[in-house]
Amino acid sequence: MPPHRVSRRECASVASNLSIVVRDLHAVKSIKQALEQQGLFDRARKITTRPHHTQQQQQAAADSTAVSYVPVLASFDAASLPADLLESIELIASNGSAANGDQVIAFVADGDLCNAQVIPPSDSDRIAQALLRAGPSGCYVSDASCLVPTRWERLGDVVLFPHGTFGGLDGAEKGGIVLRELAKGLGVKAVGVQGEIEGPTRDSKAVLMWGGDGWTTHRENGVVYRFDVTTNMFASGNGTERRRMAEWSPPEDCPCQPSETGSVVVDMYCGIGYFTLPLLALNPRRSIAKVCACDWNPRAIEAFRASLPLNSIDDLDDRLEIRQGDSRLLGLPDGPDEAQWSDTADRVLMGLIPFCWDGLPAALRVLKRSGGWLHLHGNAPDGREFGERVGREVRAAVREGEGENEGEGEGEGEGECASCEVCVCHVEGVKSYAPRVWHWVADVWIRREQTNG
Numbered sequence: 001m002p003p004h005r006v007s008r009r010e011c012a013s014v015a016s017n018l019s020i021v022v023r024d025l026h027a028v029k030s031i032k033q034a035l036e037q038q039g040l041f042d043r044a045r046k047i048t049t050r051p052h053h054t055q056q057q058q059q060a061a062a063d064s065t066a067v068s069y070v071p072v073l074a075s076f077d078a079a080s081l082p083a084d085l086l087e088s089i090e091l092i093a094s095n096g097s098a099a100n101g102d103q104v105i106a107f108v109a110d111g112d113l114c115n116a117q118v119i120p121p122s123d124s125d126r127i128a129q130a131l132l133r134a135g136p137s138g139c140y141v142s143d144a145s146c147l148v149p150t151r152w153e154r155l156g157d158v159v160l161f162p163h164g165t166f167g168g169l170d171g172a173e174k175g176g177i178v179l180r181e182l183a184k185g186l187g188v189k190a191v192g193v194q195g196e197i198e199g200p201t202r203d204s205k206a207v208l209m210w211g212g213d214g215w216t217t218h219r220e221n222g223v224v225y226r227f228d229v230t231t232n233m234f235a236s237g238n239g240t241e242r243r244r245m246a247e248w249s250p251p252e253d254c255p256c257q258p259s260e261t262g263s264v265v266v267d268m269y270c271g272i273g274y275f276t277l278p279l280l281a282l283n284p285r286r287s288i289a290k291v292c293a294c295d296w297n298p299r300a301i302e303a304f305r306a307s308l309p310l311n312s313i314d315d316l317d318d319r320l321e322i323r324q325g326d327s328r329l330l331g332l333p334d335g336p337d338e339a340q341w342s343d344t345a346d347r348v349l350m351g352l353i354p355f356c357w358d359g360l361p362a363a364l365r366v367l368k369r370s371g372g373w374l375h376l377h378g379n380a381p382d383g384r385e386f387g388e389r390v391g392r393e394v395r396a397a398v399r400e401g402e403g404e405n406e407g408e409g410e411g412e413g414e415g416e417c418a419s420c421e422v423c424v425c426h427v428e429g430v431k432s433y434a435p436r437v438w439h440w441v442a443d444v445w446i447r448r449e450q451t452n453g
Helices: 011-017 025-037 055-060 123-137 172-186 236-247 276-281 298-310 357-366 383-401
Strands: 019-022 048-052 065-071 105-107 117-119 153-155 158-161 190-193 207-210 215-220 223-228 263-267 288-295 320-324 347-350 371-380 414-416 420-434 437-448
Touching: 019 025, 025 065, 123 172, 158 172, 172 190, 172 207, 215 236, 223 276, 223 298, 236 276, 236 420, 263 276, 276 288, 276 298, 288 298, 298 320, 347 357, 357 383, 371 383, 371 420, 383 420, 383 437
Parallel strands: 158 190, 263 288, 263 347, 288 320, 347 371
Antiparallel strands: 019 065, 048 065, 105 117, 153 158, 190 207, 215 223, 371 437, 414 420, 420 437
C-alpha cells in the first residue's frame, strides 16, 4: 500500500506521529535544544534511535544504518532551525533517496522511515519566510503572516501578485530587499504586480517590481508558452478549458462529425496561442488537420510565434496559418485572410470575453456551408442564462446573414431558422470571473440545409 501523504492542514490531527530524521547522531542534542528554544519539540515523546533500511537494502537484506527520530510538533518548519543544524538533518523521501533539507520537510508517520513523505513548503510559507528574512534588516515588519497575499500567479519564472500588494514598502532600498527575498524564496527571476486587462487587444498591465524583463517560459498541460507578462495576458484559470478544447470531439450521435482527414479549426482570437498551441501540440494531424489563427494584437502574435519552436508539432508549416488583423472581417475580401478561410472551418473558437457577439457574422462566414461547431465564450450569472442567450444571438446572426430579419425565432436554447438548425449542445463553466459572474463556454452545433444548384 502506498504511504499516506500528510498535508500541512492535516498536521494538527497527527502531531504525535511527526518526526525529523537525523543521520548525524552527534548533532541530535543540539537539534533538540534548538527545537526546544523554538517551542517545536514534542515533549510527549522520546527521541529514538533505530536502524534504517532503504527500500533497496530491505530487498537485499543488507546491513542498515542507524538514524535518530526527533519528535516535533505540527508547526515544525525546517526554517526554524539554524543553517548549520539543517546540514545534519537528512530528510528522506518515500523512495529512500535524500532530499534537500533547505527546501523540503519530511513527515514520518508511525516511526517508519519508509513511509516518510516529502512535502515542499507551500508558496505561502515561502513568502512569509522571505518577508521574515527581510524583517531583521529593518526593512519590513517582523510579523509577516498578516502581509502574505491570499492569491498570486506563477508564470514560469515570474510571480505576479494582485495590484496593490506590498504597496507600503518604505523606500526603494528597503523595498528592494523584500522583493529580492521574495524572488529568492519562490525561486523565480522576477516579481511583479498585476494590472487591469483592458482595451480591445487585451493587453497586460502588469508591472515588474524586481528582476529583469518580463519574458518567461510557462508550461501547462504539456504545452510551452513563451510571452512577456508585461504586455501579454495569460489566464491560468482557463487551463482546463484549453485542454478540453484540445481533446474535444463531437457527440457520437451528432451527424456533424469531422472528416477522416482531420478537422479544420479557425481560432478567431488566438492571442499568444492559448488554444491553438494545445490543439496542435496535443493532437495528431489526423485529428486536427489545420488551425487558422487570427489576432489583431501584434505583441500577442510575436509571443505566439516565439512559442512555436518550443513545442513538438508535426508538419507545422502545413498545419498552421497565422494572420494579424481584425477578426470581425474574416471571410471578406478585405479581411485579414482575404476571404481564403471562407467556408473552410469545421470548428470556430471564439475565446473573447465578456462577449463575442460582434464576431458571429465572421464566424458564420468561415464555418463550412454545410455547418459545424462554434465554441463561444462569455460571462453570465449562470450557465442556463448564457446558453439561452447564445441560442438567440446565433440564430439572429444566421438570419441576418441570410437576409431573414423578420421575427425573433422560437425556443431558448435550441431551435430552427429558416434554412438551418442551431443547437446549444453543452455549456461549460470555466471559472468565477467576478462576484456572481462566471466565465462560460457554449458548444453550438449548426447544420445548414444544402441547396441544389
